[in-house]
Structures are given as C-alpha cells and as structure tokens.
Amino acid sequence: MGEQIISASGVQYGAAVSPDNRLYTNNVLEGVKVRGSGLITFPKEHDRVITGKQYQAGSYFQNIPLDASGAMLLCCGSCDVHTAFDGRTDGDATFELREGTHVTNSGASLPIVNLNRQAALAGSVMNATCWISPTVTTAGDLIYDAMFLGGSGTSTKFVSATVTTSAQIGQFILNAGSCYYFEVTNKCGRPMNADFNVGLHEHCE
DSSP, X not given: OOSEEEOTTSOEEEEEEXXXXXXXXXXXXOSOEEETTEEEOOOHHHHHXXXXXXXXXXXXEEEEOTTOEEEEEEEEOSSEEEEEEEEEESSOEEEEEEESOEEEEOOEEEOOEESSHHHHHTTOOOSEEEEESOEEEEOOEXXXXXXXXXXXXXXXXXXXXXXESSTTTXXXXXXXXXXXXXXXXXXXXXXXXXXEEXXXXXXXX
C-alpha cells in the first residue's frame, strides 16, 4: 500500500489511490456479504432474518370493557432482549410498560416465532418467554406510557395511529433476567379492541 491515512478516531491504516481515483485500503470488513458483482450490504433487520436471529410475537384483545385492560408479560432469559413494540386500538386507551413485574400466574403462553422458518425447524429458539393476561402481584416500575387516540363514545369508532415504546422507532433493550409488563387500558366509554406486535432479538455478549 502507499500512503498512511489516519482516521478521525486516530486509527492508522494503509491506503492507496489508483490512477482512476479509486481508494484501496487493507481494512477488513466483518459481517458483510460479497458476491461476484461486488460488495452487498443488508439492513441489520434483514440480516437477522437471514441468519435466523429475528423473532416476533403478537396477539390481540377483543371487547375489552371500559377501564379494563389487556396485557402481555415478557420475561428475558440470560440475554438482554432488543425489543420493538407497536400496537393500535379502535378507541382511546392508555398504554404502560413496566419493568420488574412479579406474577402469581403467568397466564397463557404466547409463542415467540423465529421469522426464518428454516432456522426454526432446525431448533433455533429465543431464551425468553411471552405470556398473555398474567395475574400480577407487583406491577413494577413504570418506564414508558402513552395514549392511543382511537376515539371515545358509542358513536365514534376508528383505528388509532400506531403507538410505539419510544421515540427511537419503538425500541428498548430489556434487561436479562427481568420481566416486563405491557398493558393497554380501555378509556373510550365502550368495549374496545386492541392489537399488538413485538419484534425481538437477543444481545448475548
């Protein structure tokens, strides 16, 4: 290689510029795909699906009475869990996410699905569990809340805009060994329906 280039972070590497103005370096790129036509890059989400590391869980609640709620419990195993939540309702409702939840009954098991079905059939599973309608003894610390604006009153009914769990595209990294309680409560003055999906992948290092 020709001249030495020092990056803004102080890292020195060899590089050379060819007569046709192309930059050649001796850098090693990790985690990228190369084909005959050249370097191919994928969004991280796409790559996780390809490698069998992206999971999803989802469900819905129908005819939730006024001031009643529908809830999901997510318990992380030995790895942190990167979570992206989205949900919607057909009426005004509050949403709360709590950390450190304790229950006497986990409720009904909610499958966590590997989006790469070949990897799933080969036995790839998450070290985490999801449950619907648990019996809660300690709700835990409130770490996020929001409101679904789906209309109120018997004559007003339409689907709310999506609600996510943070301004950063609805993403949290949840702590290994902790349980999290996702709860939506009807505030619209009539029975209400709710739908949600949770995208998941693990951080084990």
